[in-house]
Amino acid sequence: VGPRVSMGVVALMVTLALGSEGVSAAGRPEAPPPNDAARVGLRFVGAPEGLLVTQVEPGLGAAAAGVSVGMFIEKIDGAELPEGGRARSDALRGPEGSTVTLQVSGPLDGPRRELKVVRRAELASAAATADAAHPDARRGPRPEGEGPMVRYAPEVQAFREAMRGSSPRRAAKATLRMIEAEWGGLSPVAAVGAGLTVAASAPKVAAAAAGALWTARPTHPTLLLRMAEALVAGGEHALALEVLEARAAALPPELRLGDGRAVATGSSSLRAQGLRVEALHALDRREDASAALREMLPYADMSRLAGVLGMAQAPRGPGWRAQVPPVAPFTLALADGGEWSLAARSGQVRVLSFWATWCGPCKRELPELSALQAELRNAGLSFVAVSVDQGLSLEQVAAASTALGADLPVALAPPGLAEALGVQAIPALRVIGRDGAVRYSARGYSELSMGALKAEIQSALAEDGGAGVELTRPWGPGGAPLRAFLPATGLGSVAVGPDRIALGRAGGGPALHTAAGGAVAEADLDAPGPSAHLQWLDGPVGADGEAPAIRALDPDGGLRWVRGLPGPVRATAVAGGELWVLTPAELLVLSAEGKLLARRLIDGQDLASAADAAGVFLVDGDRRRTVERRGRDLVDVEVLELPGASRVATGGEVGDLGTFDMVSGRFGPNGARRVVVSRRDAGLLAVDGAGQPAVAARLAEPARLAAADLDGDGDDELLVVIEQRGLAVVDLALP
Numbered sequence: 001v002g003p004r005v006s007m008g009v010v011a012l013m014v015t016l017a018l019g020s021e022g023v024s025a026a027g028r029p030e031a032p033p034p035n036d037a038a039r040v041g042l043r044f045v046g047a048p049e050g051l052l053v054t055q056v057e058p059g060l061g062a063a064a065a066g067v068s069v070g071m072f073i074e075k076i077d078g079a080e081l082p083e084g085g086r087a088r089s090d091a092l093r094g095p096e097g098s099t100v101t102l103q104v105s106g107p108l109d110g111p112r113r114e115l116k117v118v119r120r121a122e123l124a125s126a127a128a129t130a131d132a133a134h135p136d137a138r139r140g141p142r143p144e145g146e147g148p149m150v151r152y153a154p155e156v157q158a159f160r161e162a163m164r165g166s167s168p169r170r171a172a173k174a175t176l177r178m179i180e181a182e183w184g185g186l187s188p189v190a191a192v193g194a195g196l197t198v199a200a201s202a203p204k205v206a207a208a209a210a211g212a213l214w215t216a217r218p219t220h221p222t223l224l225l226r227m228a229e230a231l232v233a234g235g236e237h238a239l240a241l242e243v244l245e246a247r248a249a250a251l252p253p254e255l256r257l258g259d260g261r262a263v264a265t266g267s268s269s270l271r272a273q274g275l276r277v278e279a280l281h282a283l284d285r286r287e288d289a290s291a292a293l294r295e296m297l298p299y300a301d302m303s304r305l306a307g308v309l310g311m312a313q314a315p316r317g318p319g320w321r322a323q324v325p326p327v328a329p330f331t332l333a334l335a336d337g338g339e340w341s342l343a344a345r346s347g348q349v350r351v352l353s354f355w356a357t358w359c360g361p362c363k364r365e366l367p368e369l370s371a372l373q374a375e376l377r378n379a380g381l382s383f384v385a386v387s388v389d390q391g392l393s394l395e396q397v398a399a400a401s402t403a404l405g406a407d408l409p410v411a412l413a414p415p416g417l418a419e420a421l422g423v424q425a426i427p428a429l430r431v432i433g434r435d436g437a438v439r440y441s442a443r444g445y446s447e448l449s450m451g452a453l454k455a456e457i458q459s460a461l462a463e464d465g466g467a468g469v470e471l472t473r474p475w476g477p478g479g480a481p482l483r484a485f486l487p488a489t490g491l492g493s494v495a496v497g498p499d500r501i502a503l504g505r506a507g508g509g510p511a512l513h514t515a516a517g518g519a520v521a522e523a524d525l526d527a528p529g530p531s532a533h534l535q536w537l538d539g540p541v542g543a544d545g546e547a548p549a550i551r552a553l554d555p556d557g558g559l560r561w562v563r564g565l566p567g568p569v570r571a572t573a574v575a576g577g578e579l580w581v582l583t584p585a586e587l588l589v590l591s592a593e594g595k596l597l598a599r600r601l602i603d604g605q606d607l608a609s610a611a612d613a614a615g616v617f618l619v620d621g622d623r624r625r626t627v628e629r630r631g632r633d634l635v636d637v638e639v640l641e642l643p644g645a646s647r648v649a650t651g652g653e654v655g656d657l658g659t660f661d662m663v664s665g666r667f668g669p670n671g672a673r674r675v676v677v678s679r680r681d682a683g684l685l686a687v688d689g690a691g692q693p694a695v696a697a698r699l700a701e702p703a704r705l706a707a708a709d710l711d712g713d714g715d716d717e718l719l720v721v722i723e724q725r726g727l728a729v730v731d732l733a734l735p
Contacts, residue, residue: 038095038096038097038120038121039061040061040100040118041057041059041060041061041063042055042062042067042092043055043056043057044073047562049072049562050072050073050074051072051073052070052072052547052548052564053067053069053548053564055069056068056069061120064118065102065116065118066115067102067104067117068107068566069548069565069567070106070107070108070565070566071104071107071110072106072564073102073104074103075102076091076102076103078103079091092119094119095119096120097119098118098119099116099119101114101116102115107563107565108588108590109594153184153185155180156178156181156184156186156191158178159174159177159178159191160193160195161174162175162205163196163202163206165205166205169208171205171208171212172208172212173212175213176212176215178191179212188216188218189220192223195209196210196227196229197226199229199234203230203235206234207231207233207234207236209230210227210234210236210239211236213227214227214239214243217246219250220250221247221250224244224246224247224250225272228240228243228244228247228272228275229271232275232279235282237278237282240275241276241280244272244276244279252643253644253656254658255654255656255659255675255677256642256645256654257651257675258653258673258675263687263691265299265679265687266679266685270299274296274302274305277302277305280292281309286309293311298692298696299685299693300683300696301473301698319472319473319474319479319697320472320482320485320697320728320730322471322725322726322728324437324438324726326437327420328420330414331343332386332411332412332414333411333412334384334394334410334411335395335397335398335409338409340384340409340411342432346434346436349379349380349381349382349431349432349433349439350381350383351373351382351384351457352384352386352431353365353366353369353383353386353408354426354427354428355385355386357389357392357397358389359426359427361426361445364445366385366406366408367405367406369383369385369450372450374407376454376457379457381457381461383409384408384409384411385401385406385408386411386417387401387410387412387413388413389412392412394410394411397410397412420489421438421441421489424443426443427445429441429453431460434460434463438724439456439460440456440457440701441724471720471722471725472684473697474698479695480686480718480733481730481731482729483717483730484729485726485728486503486726488725488726488727489724489725490505490506491704491722491723491724491726492505492723493531493542493721494719495510495536495542495706496536496706496710496719497540497555499514499555500512500514500536500540500555501515501727502536502540503727504531504532504542506531506545508531509530509531509553510529510530510531510557512540512557515708515710530542530543530544530550530551530552530553531545532544532546534572535572535573536574537552537574537578537579538554538555538560539552539555539560540557541553541574542572543568544562548564548565548568548583549563549564549565550565550569550579552594567583569583570582570584570604570606571604571607571608574609575609575616576614576615578590578591578592579591580607580609580615582606582607585601585602587600587604589634600634602620602634603620604619605620605646605647606618606647608650610626610652611650611664612651613628614628614629615637617649619645619648621644621646622644623639623641624652625638642654644656647659647661648662649662649675650663650664651673651675653675655677657680659677659679659680660702661677661702661704662677663705663707665716667707667734668688668689668734669735671715674686674687676707682700683696683697684697684699686718686734688734689734694735699720700725703722703723704721705719706718707719710729717729717730718730
């Protein structure tokens with residue numbers, strides 16, 4: 001399950017695996033149909049307007065009748081749906097060849113009409129076929145990064161087996177054979193997979209394989225980075241430098257300002273640059289190592305390498321510290337018959353691992369957590385492994401944990417706990433500090449995740465529990481004062497109106513606050529509402545989570561209109577009083593009343609209103625377009641070739657895929673525009689007028705950004721939305 005998938009969408013994915021027609025409005029899967037029940041081929045989620053169609057299976061009756069994604073089903077065979085669209089999908093099933101009449105509306109502002117759909121039993125969908133190849137998916141959401149089982153070519157399989165051995169010579173030979181076999185029909189990155197991650201435990205094996213891979217001169221930056229890591233670990237420093245130089249040559253600049261200047265932000269190069277410093281130092285090229293490290297200091301906390309080289313770092317600026325509300329008390333029943341109580345462990349640092357017996361990454365993470373617990377046994381810590389398995393007993397999950405070699409307290413997640421702690425994908429980690437507040441959250445597993453967790457635990461242990469939570473760790477002399485902080489969890493995007501701040505929250509409508517931070521009104525948390533890609537258009541407007549719909553509210557949170565869309569939302573922007581919506585295949589423009597004004601087939605990755613133009617900026621990974629609406633047409637006013645352009649801000653600034661979010665605001669002298677970048681590694685960089693980082697810090701986690709003049713002084717404040725912390729409002733003044 002992807003990084004930002006809501007729990008409702010997780011439930012929908014479970015439903016796909018079960019083969020039912022939909023999910024309830026509350027997100028719970030309906031019971032699977034009997035074997036002899038024919039289906040119409042729809043997936044949907046419940047909403048107050050009806051059943052919102054999220055997928056139409058090709059070859060079945062709904063597709064043939066013209067049902068499409070983004071339609072709302074309002075009636076089934078003339079019968080009104082129960083309140084909130086809570087209808088069991090039994091009404092859509094029936095005998096083979098029978099028909100069902102659906103009253104539908106949309107997508108967009110499409111008319112209301114009736115469609116007769118024939119029920120069929122054949123032609124299983126591609127999604128069902130894929131899930132059949134991965135039967136464990138029936139037990140719950142798939143782990144992040146894990147997909148259907150795949151059969152690899154013999155040469156690829158032999159390479160992966162060799163990487164699990166202890167012979168560098170065998171690993172090199174297997175690598176060369178895989179290259180000769182043209183990577184077994186895969187891309188080089190896919191063929192190598194996680195093979196080089198043995199560098200920590202078998203550095204000579206990984207280095208031998210990386211050296212053999214270099215004979216093929218791969219060009220993918222990710223693979224080159226993995227190769228460099230393996231070579232440094234195995235002591236092949238000279239070859240590692242060659243690989244790192246090739247990687248640097250293959251990457252475009254990470255950030256381009258609106259005037260075209262290229263700026264390094266470290267969003268994709270920090271690890272590579274760190275390896276370069278290590279390799280130069282190991283080769284006794286101390287001056288070169290110091291020069292390389294000096295280049296990095298504005299972009300990252302390099303205190304460890306600076307210590308190795310004996311290099312002094314500049315004094316650090318002030319960080320942001322705020323009070324965060326504690327987690328509501330809860331108690332877990334343990335497999336050994338005891339209890340794990342949050343309240344009973346007050347004053348300790350508590351580490352929760354959310355996992356499942358069918359989750360591949362979880363099986364790799366749990367033994368490492370157990371080892372970390374043993375290493376830090378006397379440090380005032382409490383670990384617990386919380387299983388999200390469905391249909392298994394506590395004894396069964398405990399046995400699975402023991403079989404993995406993990407010695408951790410094991411519990412089953414009670415209803416609502418995962419949602420309360422914002423767990424949207426597994427494996428997931430939550431570190432709760434001495435003060436009872438969430439100090440750290442992470443999804444997924446990698447070879448680096450345990451090091452990051454250990455650092456966060458040590459930071460939490462160093463806190464006295466009463467000084468508040470550190471939101472940033474600055475690494476340079478620049479700083480910015482924290483004006484206000486609104487504590488909350490489960491936050492998404494943010495939009496700012498004339499006297500309101502709307503904060504999107506997973507699973508419900510946005511919370512509305514005054515510019516000063518006091519709560520004004522909150523939407524019903526049980527009702528669908530815009531929680532993602534929020535903008536302000538006569539009130540909050542944005543996407544219904546991952547569902548293909550746009551919902552607009554008035555300034556007090558009342559519903560103005562809702563539109564189903566032909567696909568999920570990738571990005572939104574407001575330009576000229578109109579809402580621009582980017583889906584995977586189209587760019588749409590809607591009026592403030594929700595009427596479709598224009599549409600264009602286009603592939604894009606991100607969207608932002610153009611501060612100095614009438615339209616928007618759109619990036620697609622290779623170029624930046626300036627697009628304007630002229631009547632019913634969307635016209636390119638300017639197209640710039642910018643390789644790597646994957647994120648864009650209102651000043652025309654462009655970032656790469658390592659950029660989590662970026663914002664252009666009036667942070668400079670006399671309202672001059674400056675850009676702030678939130679990186680996927682949780683780094684935050686504010687760039688001054690010379691294109692240099694003026695404020696640099698590490699956040700608790702990657703953050704969404706916005707800029708707005710909240711106090712009316714003509715300069716913008718920076719709004720930083722930290723998902724598991726809250727909203728930070730920062731006074732940012734950049735030279």
